[in-house]
């Protein structure tokens with residue numbers, strides 16, 4: 624049994640399969656072709672933080688595969704009333720076939736997975752957001768072909784998305800240019816990457832964007848860090864992706880943002896709403912790649 628708790632839980636050949644499979648699944652969805660590979664299977668979704676895209680993409684995706692979903696939050700389940708996570712895992716995994724969790728510390732999802740009878744998927748933790756980077760790389764491939772050897776500029780917080788990009792670069796063979804304000808750097812140990820070979824650190828965000836094939840950013844204050852919002856607003860003012868940064872990128876550079884976005888904070892409206900931006904494809908692709916992921920975790924490689 625496989626879990627998907629961080630990006631490095633799958634190998635490069637497994638990603639190659641998933642990207643091809645997601646393209647097939649997307650094509651079938653667009654052409655109204657039935658694709659019921661998880662008929663009668665149930666996905667449990669546990670949300671300890673808010674969500675729009677993750678909820679809709681997993682929920683719609685599971686129904687499209689012929690299955691159904693159970694939606695739980697901290698507020699409406701015993702999770703919020705101190706039932707041990709291990710006990711919740713034992714019970715939920717006896718009644719469902721696969722579980723998606725959005726929570727705080729990575730250790731919480733690891734404890735759940737250790738006591739689960741079924742595959743567990745990380746739908747975002749403080750440390751990682753693997754489903755998002757899975758969708759982002761699929762989106763890159765759709766628009767520009769292979770990401771191998773390319774350069775991705777990360778502008779902003781050294782957060783869950785930044786950590787996940789570092790793991791993806793290490794595994795799939797591309798480079799990340801990381802620029803964060805002082806005090807918000809990525810930590811190689813937390814990111815869980817073997818070496819610093821696949822990323823370079825820049826103090827100036829414009830320099831990080833030079834020659835980049837993809838420029839990407841995220842909110843200045845992630846969920847769970849709201850108490851730091853005022854300090855962060857001040858620290859991050861120079862880490863707003865601008866038209867000048869996009870112009871410094873390689874010809875045809877793409878802009879991505881996992882969303883939700885704050886125009887005028889981490890990105891200028893003319894960038895996210897402009898010609899480089901592929902953010903809506905990126906959001907839609909969450910559903911297609913996650914359908915491929917759920918299928919793979921439950922049934923392995925399929926030919927049908």
Ligand code: CP
Pocket residue numbers: 673674675676677678747755881882883
């Ligand atoms: N990008 C993303 O995970 O969005 P939600 O928080 O809306 O799920």
Ligand code: NVA
Pocket residue numbers: 747748782783784841842844845846881882883
């Ligand atoms: N880094 C953000 C991503 C939201 C999808 C957060 O954790 O809130």
